[in-house]
Amino acid sequence: MRFAHPGWLVLLVFMALPWFWERRRGRIAWPRLSGFRKARAGLSPRVALRWLPPLARSLAIGALAVALARPQSVGGVVRIAAKGVAIVVALDQSSSMNTRDFPADRDSRRISRLEAAKETFAQFVEGRESDLIGLVVFANYPDLACPPTLDHRFLLETADVIRSARPGDDGTNIGDALAWSLDALRAASPPKKVLILITDGNNEPAVPDPLDPEAAAELARDLGVTLHTIAIGRAGGVVQTTEAGTNRPIIAELEGPDFPLLERLAEITGGRSFLATSADALGDVFQTIDELEKSQIQDEIYTRYDERFLPWAALAFGLLAFDRLLTCGPLRRLP
DSSP states (O other): EEEEEEEGGGGGGGGGHHHHHHHHHHOOOOOGGGGOOOSSSSOOOHEEETTTTHHHHHHHHHHHHHHHOOOEEEEEEEEEEEOOEEEEEEOOOSSSGGGGOEEESSSSSSEOOOHHHHHHHHHHHHHHHTTTTEEEEESSSSEEEEESSSSSHHHHHHHOOOOOOGGGGSOOHHHHHHHHHHHHHHHHSSEEEEEEEEHHHHHHHHSOOOOHHHHHHHHHHHEEEEEEEEEOOTTTOOEEOHHHHHOOOEEEEEEOOOOHHHHHHHHTTTOEEEOSSSSSHHHHHHHHHHHHSOOOOEEEEEHHHHHOHHHHHHHHHHHHHHHHHHHHHTTTTOO
């Protein structure tokens, strides 16, 4: 509870005025017949209720003072700006990410690489509520799934519906994915910018004139962006895909991530490269990155307040109406 205009509370000192006026009011002694018979002990009901009108007026003044001070309660808190770290995660969505070789729990349950990456990404986002975080997904072609934003709920909902690439878009275009991610980071306001690349394959784009990954890393260095790379999965896995030009399913053997390339990309920008072969290991990698990329947080928070003066104003009106009913009815007085 807070008061928008607490200065009006000074009117509470006037709550004593009705009692002062009641004591100072002139009275006329009316003739009584009490001398002809023995008077009853105690006060008459009219005399006993005589204190109600000044009490009602006193409380009405107090309620009106509180209403004028505008009591308010917190209705909600909204973060409207923050200066932490701008982070974009470039997530590989090629068909090889469907390989179910990631141990997920003690029961030896295995989940796909893409599912493990999405779950760990969600945990990472929940721990950095003041940072602008965006998401780029890529296979042959990159796509900005969500620009860097503080609306992490929307970001997580977007990440949750990501699926592997369709057969016609199946490939790994790391260079263009880095370029799209850098373009999203360039528009972000925080001075500290971080790019996290997650992939399980070699740089094998099936598009004309793809950007060389090392050239993209040099561009990141020139823009002051730190690039961390995460190679997930191991060589020797298999994935089911379709033969080019037909819908016939085929089983393809995976070569595994090009870890030397990912190391070189990270070194160019002063970042670090990681290898994760399980869901727990991937979680540890994100935790390490979380500890590396800390920055002083400067938030701008808007607090929404709900007005609570109306009940106090209604109480003041009701007390004054009660006073009028008494003084014009049972406790009516002559001038």
